Amino acid sequence: MTTTIENPTTPEASVADAPVPPPTPTRRKLVIICSKGNLDMAYPGLILGTAALGEGIETHLFFTFWGLDMITRERMDDLKFTPLGNTAMHLVQAPRMPIPALAGAIPGMTGMATKMMRKQIADLEIPTVPELLEQVVEMGGHLWACRMSFDMMNLTEADLFDGVEAVISATDFMEISEGGQVIFV
Structure with missing residues (x-):
């Protein structure tokens, strides 16, 4: 049996012919936990954050432990x-002659590796950490500092990048991250 709908222009139209409304879009949410303050660990979270915001995804970055260095004015720039112990370190490898990650213990290696990485970043025209933080905020992203880490490091709110919305507890973070995809960097 076919159910019909009354339509002034078509005497009988089946329900199957009725227009189907588009599905209601679900709001995506991405939450990135930034826990490390090394130059090479700052970029993954910030790049993922700006990419998500560019796709219209609600984005929150939560900075905890050494990740606070990324949003602390004195350290963020x-x-x-540090190549020491980094088994994936390719910057100091010669062809067919890998130099062990222990080479990072040589005095001056951290400075040299940092300089090399900064040059590669600049050559690729990738924004600096502070510039990426500004982009996240300008695009509507949310920056949060971890209360426990903040207190452990004796920071004040004046020490933080202006775009940080608040210093929040782990419980507050659980509320914010509800229903979101969580990435730990």
Whole structure:
């Protein structure tokens, strides 16, 4: 049996012919936990954050432990890249002659590796950490500092990048991250 709908222009139209409304879009949410303050660990979270915002995804970045260095005015522009113990370190490898990650213990290696990485970043015209933080905020992203880490490091709100919305507890973070995809960097 076919159910019909009354339509002044068509005497009988089946329900199957009725227009189907588009599905209601679900609001996506991405929450990125930034826990490391090294130069090479700052970029993944910030790049993912700006990419998500560019796709219209609600985005929150939560900075905890050494990740607070990324949003601390005094440190955010001077993050280091440490090759010591980094088994994936390719910057100091010669062809067919990998130099062990222990080479990072040589005095001056952190400075040299940081300089090399900063040059690569600049050559690729990738924004600096402070510039990416500004982009996140300008695009509507949310920056949060971890209360426990903030207190452990004896920071004040004046120490933080202006775009940080608040210093929040782990419980507050659980509320914010509800229903979101969580990425830990």
